[in-house]
Amino acid sequence: MIIPFRKMHGLGNDFVVLDARATPLPVSPDRAAAIADRRTGIGCDQFIVMEPGEGGAEVFMRIRNPDGSEAGACGNATRCVAELVMTESGRDALSVRTISGELPSERLPDGTIRVDMGPARLGWDEVPLARAMDTLHLPLSAEGVSDPAGLSMGNPHATFFVPDLAALDIPRIGPALEHDPFFPERANIGFVQVLAPDHLKLVVWERGAGLTLACGTGACAALVNAARRGLSARAATVSLPGGDLRIEWREDGHVLMSGPAATAFTGMIDLDAYPA
Numbered sequence: 001m002i003i004p005f006r007k008m009h010g011l012g013n014d015f016v017v018l019d020a021r022a023t024p025l026p027v028s029p030d031r032a033a034a035i036a037d038r039r040t041g042i043g044c045d046q047f048i049v050m051e052p053g054e055g056g057a058e059v060f061m062r063i064r065n066p067d068g069s070e071a072g073a074c075g076n077a078t079r080c081v082a083e084l085v086m087t088e089s090g091r092d093a094l095s096v097r098t099i100s101g102e103l104p105s106e107r108l109p110d111g112t113i114r115v116d117m118g119p120a121r122l123g124w125d126e127v128p129l130a131r132a133m134d135t136l137h138l139p140l141s142a143e144g145v146s147d148p149a150g151l152s153m154g155n156p157h158a159t160f161f162v163p164d165l166a167a168l169d170i171p172r173i174g175p176a177l178e179h180d181p182f183f184p185e186r187a188n189i190g191f192v193q194v195l196a197p198d199h200l201k202l203v204v205w206e207r208g209a210g211l212t213l214a215c216g217t218g219a220c221a222a223l224v225n226a227a228r229r230g231l232s233a234r235a236a237t238v239s240l241p242g243g244d245l246r247i248e249w250r251e252d253g254h255v256l257m258s259g260p261a262a263t264a265f266t267g268m269i270d271l272d273a274y275p276a
């Protein structure tokens with residue numbers, strides 16, 4: 001089955017996007033993982049399938065990590081899918097639905113995309129954690145880091161605050177933290193250096209994907225956790241290796257994320273060349 005694909009990215013967090021809105025596509029977790037492979041497939045940080053929208057949403061977005069695991073949210077991909085559907089429909093506002101909820105999105109005058117990523121979920125059972133506790137201070141540590149804050153943006157996040165990101169060996173400490181039994185569904189692990197109350201520097205070890213150039217939900221988690229700790233204002237620029245996102249934790253608990261979305265190239269793929 002030969003079909004078109006679109007290669008997109010948000011600040012270098014990259015995606016293969018397939019369109020299954022008109023016709024269902026046979027994409028198993030194994031096939032998604034094979035296509036996401038950077039040597040034997042197209043390669044991407046997350047594999048995205050657009051499905052027919054439901055409720056008030058124009059499109060449903062299915063998110064899989066390169067290990068085949070399904071994720072409940074992906075901020076950078078949400079901006080990409082929103083931009084794609086806005087451009088094809090000539091609209092500047094629409095909603096993208098995921099398994100975690102409906103995400104109202106709009107194109108701003110400067111061409112960036114702003115998404116209401118929904119509420120930050122702060123309960124231990126929402127993250128989720130393995131047992132009841134205050135999510136503001138988690139009893140977790142690794143070399144050079146300790147005492148993270150946790151939350152969910154529709155996917156699990158732990159945020160460590162450090163004096164100097166450059167001193168960390170994230171590829172070495174990331175995997176064990178991602179898989180800590182403390183996180184029954186694993187977790188995305190963010191490392192934040194607070195530069196100013198309105199400026200955070202962030203690197204994320206992503207669940208099921210590892211080190212990425214940017215993580216939209218990770219930036220949302222970093223801002224909310226910094227504000228909860230009194231380390232930042234409720235709105236800040238979050239600088240990731242791939243570039244900057246603007247994040248605001250609104251008084252109603254919703255988190256707004258603004259940033260770019262880009263298409264790198266399009267092509268055709270033969271799904272039958274990949275494991276069923």
Ligand SMILES: N[C@H](CCC[C@H](N)C(=O)O)C(=O)O
Binds near residue numbers: 071188216
């Ligand atoms: N690895 C994440 C999904 C992608 C998140 C990230 N790429 C973003 O932009 O939010 C997870 O398993 O929850």
